[in-house]
Amino acid sequence: MTKKTLEMSVGVFMLLGFAAFVYLALQLGEVPFLKNNDSYIIRAEFDNVAGVKKGASVQVAGVVVGDVADVRLGDREVAILALRLENGVKVPTDSIASVKSQGIIGDKYIQLSLGGDEENIDPGGVIVETESSLDIESLISKFAFGSAQ
Known part of the structure; x- marks a missing residue:
């Protein structure tokens, strides 16, 4: 093998290695404009989403079917989750979105309880029925100071 052939082989090997590295970096980094459009967004309005963060999982029957894309405050002082x-995943219009916790002090996630309606919420639609986060600190303080009913 001549020196020129050896240098050419090493160059091609380095280019292929670099291309593979770039491909893996983009795939693992989940670059949005390169991902297949295999998801859609719906919104849900809650009175309280304490502890729910962007990226939290969305589950149906304990199976992760999505994530929280955005958390913001709406016009009527309600939390709006995207x-x-x-x-x-098809979400019937009578479904319920609830803020749940993984264990006693675990991370918060959104649990979807799918309804039985034949009509589904369209992409960009809003889940009407929601159950807000349970604030354990306020419950303990109410119980400790005797105002719990």
Whole structure:
């Protein structure tokens, strides 16, 4: 093998290695403009979403079917969550979104309880029925100071 052939082989090997590295970095980094559009967004309004963060999981029957894409405060002083769901997940209009906790002090997530309606919420639609986060600190203080009923 000549010196020129060896240098050419090493160059091609380095280019292929660099291309593979770039491909893996983009795939693992989940660059939004390169991802397949295999999800859609629906919104849910809550009175209280204490502890729910962007990226929290959205689950149906304990199976992760999406994540929280955005958390913001709405006009009527309600928390609005944008839920990014997989395309295969159909959410009937009578479904309920609840803020739940993984264990006693675990991370918060959104639990979807799917309803039985034949009509589904369209992408960009809003879940009407929601159950807000349970504030354990306020419950303990109410119980400790005797104002719990």
